[in-house]
Amino acid sequence: MTRNALSRRQLMGGAGLTGMAGLLAACSGESPPPDPAGGGGTGGGGGSGEGLQWWDHFGGLQDLHAEWATTEGDQIGVPIEYSYNEPSQTTEALQVANQTNSLPDVFSNVLGLPLPALVEAGWLSPITLSDEALARLPEGTFTEGITMMNGEIYGLPALSDRQYWACTWYNSEIAEEVGFEPPSSYDEMRAALQAIADHGEYAPMTLALGAAGRIRDQVDGLAQGGGFPGWQGLRYDTGEYEYQHDTYINAIELLKEISDNGWLLPGTNSFQIPDARGRWAAGQIGFFIDGPWSPGGVRSLNAEHLPRMAVAGMLTPGGEELIITRGAPAPTWFVAGSSANPEAASQLVETFTRDDYQRALAEAMDQPPLNLDVVADADVIDPYAWLIEDFKERVFRAPEAEVRNVAATEALARTTPIAPHLGDIIQGYLGGDISDLQGELVKLSDAFNSDLDSAIESAAAEGFEVSREDWAFPDWERGTDYTY
Numbered sequence: 001m002t003r004n005a006l007s008r009r010q011l012m013g014g015a016g017l018t019g020m021a022g023l024l025a026a027c028s029g030e031s032p033p034p035d036p037a038g039g040g041g042t043g044g045g046g047g048s049g050e051g052l053q054w055w056d057h058f059g060g061l062q063d064l065h066a067e068w069a070t071t072e073g074d075q076i077g078v079p080i081e082y083s084y085n086e087p088s089q090t091t092e093a094l095q096v097a098n099q100t101n102s103l104p105d106v107f108s109n110v111l112g113l114p115l116p117a118l119v120e121a122g123w124l125s126p127i128t129l130s131d132e133a134l135a136r137l138p139e140g141t142f143t144e145g146i147t148m149m150n151g152e153i154y155g156l157p158a159l160s161d162r163q164y165w166a167c168t169w170y171n172s173e174i175a176e177e178v179g180f181e182p183p184s185s186y187d188e189m190r191a192a193l194q195a196i197a198d199h200g201e202y203a204p205m206t207l208a209l210g211a212a213g214r215i216r217d218q219v220d221g222l223a224q225g226g227g228f229p230g231w232q233g234l235r236y237d238t239g240e241y242e243y244q245h246d247t248y249i250n251a252i253e254l255l256k257e258i259s260d261n262g263w264l265l266p267g268t269n270s271f272q273i274p275d276a277r278g279r280w281a282a283g284q285i286g287f288f289i290d291g292p293w294s295p296g297g298v299r300s301l302n303a304e305h306l307p308r309m310a311v312a313g314m315l316t317p318g319g320e321e322l323i324i325t326r327g328a329p330a331p332t333w334f335v336a337g338s339s340a341n342p343e344a345a346s347q348l349v350e351t352f353t354r355d356d357y358q359r360a361l362a363e364a365m366d367q368p369p370l371n372l373d374v375v376a377d378a379d380v381i382d383p384y385a386w387l388i389e390d391f392k393e394r395v396f397r398a399p400e401a402e403v404r405n406v407a408a409t410e411a412l413a414r415t416t417p418i419a420p421h422l423g424d425i426i427q428g429y430l431g432g433d434i435s436d437l438q439g440e441l442v443k444l445s446d447a448f449n450s451d452l453d454s455a456i457e458s459a460a461a462e463g464f465e466v467s468r469e470d471w472a473f474p475d476w477e478r479g480t481d482y483t484y
Contacts, residue, residue: 051079053104057090060366103336114409143328145406155331162395166221172310182312185319204263216423222251239471241448244441295365397481399473414455
């Protein structure tokens with residue numbers, strides 16, 4: 001889930017590994033840092049002290065990273081052992097490693113906890129970057145409370161914050177044969193799906209409806225594109241959760257209509273991400289809503305589908321100009337607090353700032369690289385390049401409570417998972433188990449508001465200067481980069 005399930009006591013080491021099993025399952029694998037001293041093992045990746053251990057959860061980058069470890073290890077002068085972990089297993093693997101003082105020296109960010117909490121608990125070492133590396137990075141890469149603490153860098157972003165996730169991918173050959181234009185509005189999407197259905201040879205659409213987290217993220221995106229003045233149900237202007245906003249209702253009702261009209265490939269309601277993407281990559285389905293990383297995933301499943309891929313940006317209700325807002329770049333890479341060789345680990349992390357690495361990320365056509373400008377010279381399909389240019393034009397910087405007031409992270413560390421979440425509600429509504437959509441969304445908003453209020457009260461009781469006002473930005477304007 002997008003919310004942290006861990007109390008401050010658990011964060012600081014009060015819960016053992018066995019006791020964490022239920023929490024790990026409840027929050028999609030999030031796990032807490034233990035001892036605030038940070039372990040103190042003799043070296044990363046098993047404590048050997050000989051070379052570096054590097055773990056990540058980026059399935060589409062395994063070949064790149066394995067080769068990178070060999071090449072850059074030779075340049076740095078220490079052997080680097082690279083290991084890939086499935087995303088669902090990575091957080092638990094890191095928890096086990098930390099319990100045994102064998103955290104990898106470098107690891108990707110899947111912990112789902114605020115940076116100050118990770119620093120305080122000893123999970124992280126500062127990252128040292130050269131002036132050359134800093135000069136390569138886009139303006140605004142580092143933000144106090146997000147990637148920095150007290151002026152020191154603790155997390156390196158390598159992926160762009162300027163992106164949206166509910167991209168309208170479609171099969172260009174089917175579009176040409178059936179005769180529909182790339183849709184930009186809900187009505188145009190309905191018309192295109194009906195045209196494919198009337199044609200009769202292809203399935204109009206598939207989605208990963210079985211993946212509650214993914215459908216939640218996509219509806220969050222559609223709602224914001226439709227005018228919701230915030231993100232993930234939280235309004236920027238008032239600092240209050242409002243999932244019952246018309247933009248959410250409209251986006252969910254669009255999915256309901258698509259489902260009820262029989263425009264989805266049979267079985268879609270249970271499809272996980274690989275199921276839906278794999279069936280779309282077979283070439284017999286018109287539309288598939290997926291993130292910008294879709295071409296990389298499709299290539300691994302059926303590279304022959306790449307020339308058929310086309311994208312129409314993201315839908316807005318009436319075809320209005322798309323405006324998206326995202327927070328400051330989040331950390332992609334950390335150096336372990338228990339690393340025996342943090343200098344060499346920082347040298348490895350620094351290589352991720354280079355244009356050749358950023359270009360290699362682009363050519364994987366997975367998550368967009370932090371430096372979006374490298375995509376123009378990268379070997380990528382035209383729709384991916386077009387999408388990156390669209391991100392640069394349409395995605396703006398959001399206000400964030402923890403950026404304005406670092407003490408807000410103390411409250412965020414105390415929030416808990418809300419269940420059922422938005423994706424669960426959408427699944428229930430599309431499946432017929434929920435009839436009062438607005439009522440369920442009101443309950444969801446109330447639960448999130450109550451949880452945040454409780455977390456703020458808890459943090460304030462321990463002396464942190466934080467209040468609900470930290471989440472309200474009445475001066476925020478849609479379509480502009482927020483400045484503090």
